[in-house]
Amino acid sequence: MNPPVPDSSAQDQPIYVTQPQLAPLAEFIPYLEQIWENKILTNGGPFHQQFEQALCDYLGVEHLSLFANGTLGLVTALQALRITGEVITTPYSFVATAHSLLWNGIKPVFVDIEPQTLNLDPAKIESAITPQTTAILPVHCYGQACDVAAIQKIADNYNLKVIYDAAHAFGVPADGGSLLSHGDLSVLSFHATKTFNTFEGGAIVCPDAKTKQRIDHLKNFGFVDEVTVVAAGINGKMSEVNAAFGLLQLKHIDAALARRREIAALYCRLLADVRGIRCLPACDSERSNHTYFPILVGPEFPIGRDALFQKFRDRNIFVRRYFHPLISDFPMYRGLQSAQAGNLPVARNASARVLCLPIFPGLKDEDVLRIAAIITEC
Ligand SMILES: *Cc1c(COP(=O)(O)O)cnc(C)c1O
Numbered sequence: 424m425n426p427p428v429p430d431s432s433a434q435d436q437p438i439y440v441t442q443p444q445l446a447p448l449a450e451f452i453p454y455l456e457q458i459w460e461n462k463i464l465t466n467g468g469p470f471h472q473q474f475e476q477a478l479c480d481y482l483g484v485e486h487l488s489l490f491a492n493g494t495l496g497l498v499t500a501l502q503a504l505r506i507t508g509e510v511i512t513t514p515y516s517f518v519a520t521a522h523s524l525l526w527n528g529i530k531p532v533f534v535d536i537e538p539q540t541l542n543l544d545p546a547k548i549e550s551a552i553t554p555q556t557t558a559i560l561p562v563h564c565y566g567q568a569c570d571v572a573a574i575q576k577i578a579d580n581y582n583l584k585v586i587y588d589a590a591h592a593f594g595v596p597a598d599g600g601s602l603l604s605h606g607d608l609s610v611l612s613f614h615a616t617k618t619f620n621t622f623e624g625g626a627i628v629c630p631d632a633k634t635k636q637r638i639d640h641l642k643n644f645g646f647v648d649e650v651t652v653v654a655a656g657i658n659g660k661m662s663e664v665n666a667a668f669g670l671l672q673l674k675h676i677d678a679a680l681a682r683r684r685e686i687a688a689l690y691c692r693l694l695a696d697v698r699g700i701r702c703l704p705a706c707d708s709e710r711s712n713h714t715y716f717p718i719l720v721g722p723e724f725p726i727g728r729d730a731l732f733q734k735f736r737d738r739n740i741f742v743r744r745y746f747h748p749l750i751s752d753f754p755m756y757r758g759l760q761s762a763q764a765g766n767l768p769v770a771r772n773a774s775a776r777v778l779c780l781p782i783f784p785g786l787k788d789e790d791v792l793r794i795a796a797i798i799t800e801c
Pocket of ligand 1: 492493494495516517519520562588590591611612613614624625
């Protein structure tokens, strides 16, 4: 059998849905030299402390606690607030959202999403509340803000905690303070594929120093001092290498966010009048960080979502179907009553229609034109 003939034309260079943003390597070397010098590799070292402060300043929040990744942040956030019983969440997200509940022995209760924003629908939360419900775990999906006021109102009425999975929501503009200050806690991810990355990493945004202290204990095995362990905490600490890299990455994030906005605006313009293609409301606005560029392929479009997906694959363009399948369709969730067919029609519909187009600061305008042309030529 002959190996496939590589085609070196620029037309066929693979384009992935994202490409990690990396500060120049030469700029990182002095940070590494400092670590080699002081021999502090982890456990809340100097870079960890500096990075926490720099992130608070950048994000406009009072307190946050760094984590090795966002998933450990979610697991720990639930523990910090002593959440038990049932938690209302969205099926339309990355699987880690619901997994964090299972890791705490909590039952996820899936509630449908809004057709416009694809975020948890506040109007559908109330009927899912039972005497066992203790919290709501919404996601700012694709970096679009949830209806935080409506969600808080329900939480207040029923005495529920709110933890936002803000993995997509780094640097989302908001009126009157940071979006990340809403709810009781917000959890960020700095995974390689996210808008702001530290290779792996995450953080919990906390409202006060006392909560931060509890979270800091929980991410360090529950240690309070050398001889006192107050909880069965996990090892969720961010290393000095990741924290140092994060400090450096922060210097480049504004340029990256600006370029994402330009790309999103260009896609929006090119796709605005295509019959059967819908972009989300925040697509070219100042209200998203443009971590993703989702489109919904409607019935009026000449070919189905999966045929369009294949068309892209055939041209070496790796668009993704986030979020398909729904979390509620995975084996560890599909037996739940809230996961049953018919209960989540809006999420199911979006999951069957969505395609996330490539968006990352290094994507060229000509690539955006080529990607949009694959859609318009249908
Ligand atoms: C990426 C992501 C996570 C997990 O974050 P990690 O840092 O990869 O552990 C959780 N929730 C959502 C919605 C995500 O997109």
